[in-house]
Amino acid sequence: MAQTAPAAEALPVVETSDLHKSFGTLEVLKGISFRACEGEVISLIGSSGSGKSTLLRCINMLEIPDSGTVRIDNETIKLRGEGQRRQIADEEQIRRIRSELGMVFQSFNLWAHMTILQNVMEVPIIVQKRDRAEVEQEALAMLAKVGIREKADAYPNQLSGGQQQRAAIARALCINPRVMLFDEPTSALDPELEVEVLRVIKILADEGRTMILVTHDMEFARSVSDRVIFLHQGLIEEQGTPEEVFTATKSARLKQFLNAASHEQEATEQAF
Amino acid sequence: MSEDIAFWLSYLTNGKHLTWYASFQFTIFAAIAGGTLAVLFGLGGAALKNSRFLPLRLIGSTYSSIVRGVPDVLFFLFFPLAFEQAVEWFIAAQVCTPEAIAAQSAAWPPCREANWFLGTPEYLILASVSLGLVYGAFATNVIHGAMCSVPRGQIEAARAYGMSARQVLWRIQIRQMWVYALPGLSNVWMLIVKATSLLSLLQIADIVLWADRLGAPNFLPTVGLVHEDWRWRYYLVLFLFYILVTLISEKVFNALMARMGRGILSEARA
Numbered sequence: 070m071a072q073t074a075p076a077a078e079a080l081p082v083v084e085t086s087d088l089h090k091s092f093g094t095l096e097v098l099k100g101i102s103f104r105a106c107e108g109e110v111i112s113l114i115g116s117s118g119s120g121k122s123t124l125l126r127c128i129n130m131l132e133i134p135d136s137g138t139v140r141i142d143n144e145t146i147k148l149r150g151e152g153q154r155r156q157i158a159d160e161e162q163i164r165r166i167r168s169e170l171g172m173v174f175q176s177f178n179l180w181a182h183m184t185i186l187q188n189v190m191e192v193p194i195i196v197q198k199r200d201r202a203e204v205e206q207e208a209l210a211m212l213a214k215v216g217i218r219e220k221a222d223a224y225p226n227q228l229s230g231g232q233q234q235r236a237a238i239a240r241a242l243c244i245n246p247r248v249m250l251f252d253e254p255t256s257a258l259d260p261e262l263e264v265e266v267l268r269v270i271k272i273l274a275d276e277g278r279t280m281i282l283v284t285h286d287m288e289f290a291r292s293v294s295d296r297v298i299f300l301h302q303g304l305i306e307e308q309g310t311p312e313e314v315f316t317a318t319k320s321a322r323l324k325q326f327l328n329a330a331s332h333e334q335e336a337t338e339q340a341f
Numbered sequence: 342m343s344e345d346i347a348f349w350l351s352y353l354t355n356g357k358h359l360t361w362y363a364s365f366q367f368t369i370f371a372a373i374a375g376g377t378l379a380v381l382f383g384l385g386g387a388a389l390k391n392s393r394f395l396p397l398r399l400i401g402s403t404y405s406s407i408v409r410g411v412p413d414v415l416f417f418l419f420f421p422l423a424f425e426q427a428v429e430w431f432i433a434a435q436v437c438t439p440e441a442i443a444a445q446s447a448a449w450p451p452c453r454e455a456n457w458f459l460g461t462p463e464y465l466i467l468a469s470v471s472l473g474l475v476y477g478a479f480a481t482n483v484i485h486g487a488m489c490s491v492p493r494g495q496i497e498a499a500r501a502y503g504m505s506a507r508q509v510l511w512r513i514q515i516r517q518m519w520v521y522a523l524p525g526l527s528n529v530w531m532l533i534v535k536a537t538s539l540l541s542l543l544q545i546a547d548i549v550l551w552a553d554r555l556g557a558p559n560f561l562p563t564v565g566l567v568h569e570d571w572r573w574r575y576y577l578v579l580f581l582f583y584i585l586v587t588l589i590s591e592k593v594f595n596a597l598m599a600r601m602g603r604g605i606l607s608e609a610r611a
Contacts, residue, residue, distance in 0.1 A: 168503030224604030
């Protein structure tokens with residue numbers, strides 16, 4: 070756990086203001102503003118349907134907010150149109166920004182027709198146009214870091230879920246991301262495989278990387294985050310240091326949510 | 342006995358038979374060129390069907406639904422003729438004098454200068470394009486379906502990492518769709534191979550035409566009746582040729598499948 074919250078003057082890397090998003094008539098985000106500063110690790114928690122994944126996907130415009138803005142390193146992502154017809158205005162800009170956001174998905178989404186090494190090297194070479202030999206060295210180093218160096222030439226379907234997710238993390242790392250975005254990175258994994266992925270994420274957090282993490286694992290959110298944001302029905306219900314959120318809980322809804330989460334945790338443990 | 346062998350050897354290597362053997366190249370050319378064009382038209386048609394713009398989508402789906410319904414023999418007769426006359430009409434507009442048109446010395450083209458003579462190479466190319474157009478409509482459907490089978494998440498990941506729409510299409514979607522498309526495309530390929538037996542409809546002296554001629558009752562002034570109606574024996578040779586092509590095609594498609602399916606098909610097969 071980080072001992073102190075970053076100083077207030079630290080540079081915001083990701084900043085959203087007043088994000089709204091609806092799918093059809095269902096309003097998922099109802100005006101969310103938050104910022105992630107350099108080196109900060111933020112966990113987004115909340116029950117399913119609270120909008121935490123949608124919020125994360127708005128940061129790199131996989132979902133385009135109906136209103137509100139997203140700024141990456143003080144640069145506003147340009148959008149045009151109104152409401153649900155809003156779309157990306159500047160393809161060049163979004164590609165450049167996206168190539169600096171390392172996204173890790175719940176279901177890994179490794180490219181099945183490429184080896185692990187090719188997966189990791191693809192974006193640096195194809196999108197960032199970097200030198201192949203240099204990228205290969207770096208990619209192998211990243212694979213070593215997440216502990217699957219020996220799987221470099223295997224295909225994703227030859228790996229366990231935990232190994233695939235670690236490969237996906239290496240893929241994100243190899244683009245030298247400004248921010249790492251994790252969308253429930255362990256939800257598709259068996260508990261015994263979860264540990265190996267969480268260990269890697271913890272190492273990254275301790276290195277001082279800027280990370281935004283959507284998770285249902287309260288223990289992990291507590292141990293890894295600088296700040297925890299609790300979303301409820303599309304709004305930020307409570308936020309603060311893990312201490313403030315988990316121990317000195319103010320909101321009644323958050324208390325209820327944490328209770329339910331810990332019961333679920335116990336139930337899972339008993340099942341083993 | 343040895344005289345008989347010598348006779349049959351020289352009979353089977355006489356000029357007409359050599360021409361027959363050589364005419365296999367037309368069939369093979371039409372199949373390969375037609376197959377390649379069908380895949381290209383299929384990719385184009387599928388791209389149209391996937392387009393964001395409604396008019397393009399309509400063109401794509403109209404092509405695949407209408408052309409699939411037209412009998413290939415009919416299209417085979419229609420397209421080269423229509424194309425030839427369209428070209429001649431266009432030339433006529435440039436070169437024919439109004440007097441020549443008024444005089445109307447021939448039914449078509451309007452004047453003799455506008456006549457475009459088509460030889461075997463031209464017909465062969467037109468035949469390949471016809472095959473490509475007809476079977477490209479089937480390939481459009483196969484490829485469109487295959488593109489939709491590529492897992493959404495992988496396409497999303499490519500977009501999330503800043504790949505352009507074109508990079509996503511070529512590096513992820515098209516690269517992966519082959520696994521889903523190949524079984525369907527191998528069917529289309531076999532249909533094209535079969536349809537090559539229609540080449541003689543376009544006055545190409547192809548293997549079928551020669552088999553017909555060579556198999557007909559045959560008299561030689563020096564020998565008398567060499568054989569009576571032997572067409573079925575010649576057709577049998579063609580059967581064997583097409584079966585051989587089928588076997589080779591299956592081998593090639595299996596190899597392609599193993600190559601394209603690496604990482605996608607289960608390990609046991611990859």
